[in-house]
Amino acid sequence: MGASVVPIAVFTVFWGVIGIVCPIFAPKGPNRGIIQVVLMLTAATCWLFWLCAYMAQMNPLIGPRLDNDTLIWMAHAWGNPYKQ
Template sequence: MNKDIVFIVLTSFWFLFGLIGCLAAKHFKERGVIRCCIILSAVCCWLLWVVTFLMQLNPLIGPRVNQRVIYGMMSYWKNSYMQDE
């Protein structure tokens, strides 16, 4: 699935969650507190998701492997670069 489609779908999900929650809060006595809790939970859940999503798009840390280990992987794996030659 395309990353833009995933971003739009899940952002719209959390937006609709907050909107429907605010509309449902009109039926309760403490509607201000309920609206605040629903909007705060929607924003925090969206923020948690978007930070995780963006961290997976461009990771800052990659695996660090010794040069001997890389040579060993290239020489022992059947589909490696050295076996193709």
């Protein structure tokens, strides 16, 4: 599995709309600035968290730990010769 441009673009547009477009429609009042900042910070942090989680899947630090019996069965099922 490799990185794809489509999910990155879709989530960037989604969180961009939340962080850039939604603050424009914040209700008028004494707390409008706070609501706008909250929307922008929420969008930025959620996008960054999603990006880190997505990129961590590209090259995981820890791989699956399999028993020797499982490896032998996988080699047999996939038609690969198992050499001891």
